[in-house]
Amino acid sequence: MKKYKLNIGWLYPDLMNIYGDRGNIIVLQKRCEWRGIKTEIISIDQNTNNEQLLNCDLLMMGGAQDTQQEIVGKDLEKKKQTLKKMIEDYVPGLYICGGFQYLGKYYKEASGNIINQLGILDMYTENPGDRRLIGNIAIEVDFVIANEVKQSKWVEKRKGPHGLRPQDDDDCILVGFENHGGRTILGSNIKPLGKVIYGYGSNDVSLEEGAIYKNTIGTYFHGPILPKNPELADWLIARALEKKYGSTSSSESKEKIELKILNDSIAKKAREVILKKLIKNY
Amino acid sequence: MTILLILIGKLISFVSKLLNKGSGSTWPGELALIINPKFVKKITLKNPNLKIILIAGTNGKTTTSLMIYEILKAAGYKVFRNESGANLLNGIASSLIKNSSLSEKINYDFGIFEVDENNLPLVLENLNPYAILLLNLFRDQLDRYGELNGIAKKWESALQKDNFEHLILNADDPLMTYIGYSISSSRTKRGDLSKIASSHSVPRKDDITYFGLPENLMTQKTLIHGADSIYCPNCGEKLIYKKVAYSHLGKYNCPKCKFKNPLVQKDEILRLTQDDKNFPLPGLYNKYNTLAAVTLAKSLDLKDEVIEKGLENIKPAFGRQEKIEIDAKFVQIFLSKNPTSFNQSLETIIGIEKNPNVLFVLNDRIPDGRDVSWIWDIDLESYIDKLKNITISGDRCYDMGLRVNYSMEFPISNSKINQNIQMFEDLQETIKAGLDSIESGETLYVLPTYSAMLEVRKILTGKKIL
Incomplete structure (x- = not known):
C-alpha cells in the first residue's frame, strides 16, 4: 500500500476546545494510524500564517466560551480568505458549535447586537437569549444525497455492516449531545446535515441539524461527534485522501485507495445504549 | 413559626x-x-x-x-x-x-x-x-x-x-x-x-x-x-x-x-x-x-x-480515596467527576502503585452531568501504558470503552494485544470481575462519577456481591 499522509489542521486548540471536542482529533488521528496512514496534527491559531493553514488536508474546529470566541473572531478575520478558498476547494472539515456558527454570515446576540461572521456559508445564527438547547440528540443523515457534488467510489466500496451506509439502508443515524444558545438558520444554497429524530437540532423549529456544503460539515453535536459516529470520521478521512491522492476526473489512471474496515462494535453499542434510552421501540 | x-x-x-x-x-x-x-x-x-x-x-x-x-x-x-x-x-x-x-x-x-x-x-x-x-x-x-x-x-x-x-x-x-x-x-x-x-x-x-x-x-x-x-x-x-x-x-x-x-x-x-x-x-x-x-x-x-x-485526625472523606476491604482484597474509591479530578486521581494512584488495576464507572445521571463529552478531555494517553487491568462499567460504559480504545496504540478489538480490558453494563458483575483480576492483598482502584460512586459504595458496603 502506498504511503499516505494527512495533515490535520486543528483550529485554535486551546481556545476552541470546550468539553471534549479534542476527541474528534484523537479519533481522526487513530483511525488513520490504525490503517497505516500517517498523520500530523497542525495547530492553527494566532501564531500560524495562511501558508500553514493551506498546508492542511483536513480541518477541525470546536466550540468555545464567549470570551474565547472574541479572541478567535479577531484572528479569523486574517485567515478568512484562505479558509473560504479551502472550503470552496473541497478541503474537508468538521466545524462544531461555535466553530460552525463562525462560517455563517452573522451572529445576532440576545441584545440585538449583530456580530459579523466569516460569511463562507449561506446561513446565520440568532440567540434569542431564553433557554439553551441542551440534551442528547439523534439525527438521520443521508451521506449520498449530502454529497451530491462528488459521488464517491469510496462510498460504494464501503457498504457493509461497518461502512458508511448500513447494509440494507441508505440512512445512517448519528448520536451526540447538544448544548447551544444560538439557533442557526440555513439559506437556500446549503443543505442540513440531517433530520432530527430526537433533540432540537440547529434551531428548535426546522427539525434539521447542522449543515453540509461541499466537503464541509457544520454541526452542534458534542459528545464529541466522531467517536460514536465513526462513519462520519471515515467520510472525512476518505474525502481528504481522495482530494490529496485521488485522480482528477479527466485522468484515467485512477489510483486505488481503499479504507480498511475497522471493528466499530464498541461505537455501535455506545450508540445503541443511547438510542434505546431516547427512542421507544428502538 | x-x-x-x-x-x-x-x-x-x-x-x-x-x-x-x-x-x-x-x-x-x-x-x-x-x-x-x-x-x-x-x-x-x-x-x-x-x-x-x-x-x-x-x-x-x-x-x-x-x-x-x-x-x-x-x-x-x-x-x-x-x-x-x-x-x-x-x-x-x-x-x-x-x-x-x-x-x-x-x-x-x-x-x-x-x-x-x-x-x-x-x-x-x-x-x-x-x-x-x-x-x-x-x-x-x-x-x-x-x-x-x-x-x-x-x-x-x-x-x-x-x-x-x-x-x-x-x-x-x-x-x-x-x-x-x-x-x-x-x-x-x-x-x-x-x-x-x-x-x-x-x-x-x-x-x-x-x-x-x-x-x-x-x-x-x-x-x-x-x-x-x-x-x-x-x-x-x-x-x-x-x-x-x-x-x-x-x-x-x-x-x-x-x-x-x-x-x-x-x-x-x-x-x-x-x-x-x-x-x-x-x-x-x-x-x-x-x-x-x-x-x-x-x-x-x-x-x-x-x-x-x-x-x-484526617481520614478520607466519603468516596474520596476511601478504602474498603473485601475478603482480604482492597477497593479504593477515587471520585472522578471531571477531567481535572480524573487526571489527578490517575496521577495519585500511579504515585501509590506503579501498575495499578483500575475500574472506571461512567454514569450520565443528573448529579454526574448528562453530557459525557468531558471524558475526551482526560489525559488518558499519559497513563494508559501504566494501567494493568482496566475494567469499565456504568450507564455509559461503551463511551468510556471508546475513550480507552482511542487512547491505545491498537484497537481493543485486537484481543491478542488488549486482553487486559473488560466492559460490563452491569456494575455488580464489573466489580466482581475487577476483584477477580487482582490477588489477595492487592488494591482495585475505582474511578467513578458521583452517582456511580454512591452505587459502588452501596454494592461494596452492602456486600451484595459476596
Whole structure:
C-alpha cells in the first residue's frame, strides 16, 4: 500500500476546545494510524500564517466560551480568505458549535447586537437569549444525497455492516449531545446535515441539524461527534485522501485507495445504549 | 413559626431515617424554605455567635470541609458541617435545622458548609458568613453549570455585597485571583484594575488572603490539554506559565497587563512543606485542600500545634480515596467527576502503585452531568501504558470503552494485544470481575462519577456481591 499522509489542521486548540471536542482529533488521528496512514496534527491559531493553514488536508474546529470566541473572531478575520478558498476547494472539515456558527454570515446576540461572521456559508445564527438547547440528540443523515457534488467510489466500496451506509439502508443515524444558545438558520444554497429524530437540532423549529456544503460539515453535536459516529470520521478521512491522492476526473489512471474496515462494535453499542434510552421501540 | 419549621424538619429527618429513605439531608430544609423563604436568614440572625464558613469550587469542597472540621475540633470548638451531597440552600437549611434546638438556638461555634457553584450567590443573600473559601473552577458539567467565566462573574458580583469577614482564595487559579483583585479594587475605588495589578506590590487587605503551592511542588512544565483559564481574565492576553501544578493552576503572569499570582501567606506554607506528614492525604490536589484549610485556621490565629493535631485526625472523606476491604482484597474509591479530578486521581494512584488495576464507572445521571463529552478531555494517553487491568462499567460504559480504545496504540478489538480490558453494563458483575483480576492483598482502584460512586459504595458496603 502506498504511503499516505494527512495533515490535520486543528483550529485554535486551546481556545476552541470546550468539553471534549479534542476527541474528534484523537479519533481522526487513530483511525488513520490504525490503517497505516500517517498523520500530523497542525495547530492553527494566532501564531500560524495562511501558508500553514493551506498546508492542511483536513480541518477541525470546536466550540468555545464567549470570551474565547472574541479572541478567535479577531484572528479569523486574517485567515478568512484562505479558509473560504479551502472550503470552496473541497478541503474537508468538521466545524462544531461555535466553530460552525463562525462560517455563517452573522451572529445576532440576545441584545440585538449583530456580530459579523466569516460569511463562507449561506446561513446565520440568532440567540434569542431564553433557554439553551441542551440534551442528547439523534439525527438521520443521508451521506449520498449530502454529497451530491462528488459521488464517491469510496462510498460504494464501503457498504457493509461497518461502512458508511448500513447494509440494507441508505440512512445512517448519528448520536451526540447538544448544548447551544444560538439557533442557526440555513439559506437556500446549503443543505442540513440531517433530520432530527430526537433533540432540537440547529434551531428548535426546522427539525434539521447542522449543515453540509461541499466537503464541509457544520454541526452542534458534542459528545464529541466522531467517536460514536465513526462513519462520519471515515467520510472525512476518505474525502481528504481522495482530494490529496485521488485522480482528477479527466485522468484515467485512477489510483486505488481503499479504507480498511475497522471493528466499530464498541461505537455501535455506545450508540445503541443511547438510542434505546431516547427512542421507544428502538 | 420558625420553631414549628424546625420541629417539622426534625420529624421528617427522623422518619426518613427510620424508613431508610436516604439520609433525609435536603427534605427538611426544602420544606422549611417553601413555607418560609427567609428561614435561613432568620435562624442565622438569631444565632449571631455561630460563625459560618462557606467553601465553593469545582473540586475539593468535601475534603477541605472535613479538614477544617477536624482542625476546629482539635482547637476545642463545637463544629458541624453539611453533608457533601446537600450543598444547595436547602441542604444548608437542613443542616441548620438538624443542629438547632427547638428554641432556635444553635449551640455551636462554627457551621461549615460546602456550597454548589451556582448556589453561592443565593446562599450569600441568605446569610453573612465569617469566611468564604474559593478553591478553584474547572470545566465540569457544562450542561448544568454553564461556562466558567459565567460562574466567576456571578461569584464576583455576589461578593460585592461584602458581607463576609474573610475571603480566602486560591492564588494559583487566575480566575480566583481575579475575583480577589476585583473585590479589593472596587473597595479601594480605584477602578482601573490593570493599574492595581501592575503595581509591584499587590494591595492586600487583611481580610482577603491567598493560598498557593510553593513552586518546588509544581512539577509540570507546560500546560496540558483541557487547561481552562489560561487567558488573562483582566485583559484577554494569553497567560505565560512559569510552572504548572495541574490544569490551569500554576505560576502565571500576563505579558500585557502584568496580572499575576498575588503574594501568598508564606509562613505557614513553608512550615507545612518542611514536613510531608503535614499533608494528610496523597495527591497534589489534597495539598491545595490542606493549604486552604490551614489558611482558614490561621485567620483564627490557631496555633500550629493545634492545626497539626487536627490534620493528623484526617481520614478520607466519603468516596474520596476511601478504602474498603473485601475478603482480604482492597477497593479504593477515587471520585472522578471531571477531567481535572480524573487526571489527578490517575496521577495519585500511579504515585501509590506503579501498575495499578483500575475500574472506571461512567454514569450520565443528573448529579454526574448528562453530557459525557468531558471524558475526551482526560489525559488518558499519559497513563494508559501504566494501567494493568482496566475494567469499565456504568450507564455509559461503551463511551468510556471508546475513550480507552482511542487512547491505545491498537484497537481493543485486537484481543491478542488488549486482553487486559473488560466492559460490563452491569456494575455488580464489573466489580466482581475487577476483584477477580487482582490477588489477595492487592488494591482495585475505582474511578467513578458521583452517582456511580454512591452505587459502588452501596454494592461494596452492602456486600451484595459476596
